[in-house]
Amino acid sequence: MFTSVSSKAFSFASPSTSFEQTPVNPSPSSSSTPTKGYLAFPRGRPPTHEERFRAFLHKSSSNPPVIVPLPESNGAKERLDTAWREREQSEVERKRAREAKEREEALKGEKDWVRSGGVLRDAEGRRDYARTAEVRKLVEVEDAQRRALSRWEAYETAWTKLNTSTELLSFGDIPWPLTSKPDNPGQLRDKTAIAQFLFETLHIPGVKSSRKDRLRTSLLRWHPDKLGALIARVKEEDVEAVKDAVDAVVISLMELQEQEKVVVDHP
Structure with a gap:
């Protein structure tokens, strides 16, 4: 809504003559495009907290932060290396214990079979008399x-x-x-x-x-x-x-x- 109209804003020639409307108080900067990365706020009042926050998010999305890794100290690297070696050693020991238990269980099964009078077989299913004699000695002892x-x-x-x-x-x-x-x-x-x-x-x-x-x-x-x-x-x-x-x-x-x-x- 216009509060005052200047008589110079309109011109009349004749009934067939068209008229044009001249903007009130034209501003030289009204036709300029806002700079990218900024939000414009209405003149005459400060931006609200919500508007400032939205402006901040708009700027942050245009310029994402760069994360710079901090250099590791020698002590931290040594602790990391030590922890890794201990983990590897623990895994090796667990594997050895697991394999030893599997061998023990397999030998127990062979002893029970030979003790009952059975004959052991090799990986191809053939009778293994040499292995049977070896296990029989263990059973006798x-x-x-x-x-x-x-x-x-x-x-x-x-x-x-x-x-x-x-x-x-x-x-x-x-x-x-x-x-x-x-x-x-x-x-x-x-x-x-x-x-x-x-x-x-x-x-x-x-x-x-x-x-x-x-x-x-x-x-x-x-x-x-x-x-x-x-x-x-x-x-x-x-x-x-x-x-x-x-x-x-x-x-x-x-x-x-x-x-x-x-x-x-x-x-």
Whole structure:
């Protein structure tokens, strides 16, 4: 809307003459195009916060920021390298452990199959007699170790029960240090047989006793001063045989003690 109109704004010639409208207060800059990157605001009032924010976004989109990477310090690079090496080493160790477990499980399966009488086969499905014989040897060693451990555990368990019992005993009730029960005292004069029984489990993985430990424990166990109460419980008809057998065991142990140079503090 115009508030005032100048008479000079219109000119009339005749009824057929056309007229033209002259803009009021023309501005030289009204026809210029705004510079790219800027938004024009109406004159006479300051821009609002929203208008300034929109102008800022318009300018930012025209000139995106340039991100300059910061240089890494030597300490940070070393820590990164160390972490990477540790990760690689950890991965290698996990792989080795996984492969070892797989080999262990595969060998266990082969042992079980051979133990049951089966014959192993190679990757092409052919009977592998060489591998079967190799695994059979491992099975025989394991089974022998298992039997030896069972004998020793039974020996120790029998002594524990014997010391806590009050029943009468016969010659066969006493746990003698041999792989099989003796029939007479003469069999206990063989120090080699006694040594075989005492030491046969020491080479088995997991057994921590030594030859000297076994000898020391056995000499204390078979000492005559500690067996008085036990012999008093032996049936009359077996007393002499038990005494002879105990003497034979002590003599064999003393000979082994001399060989092993074991020192025993007698009770």
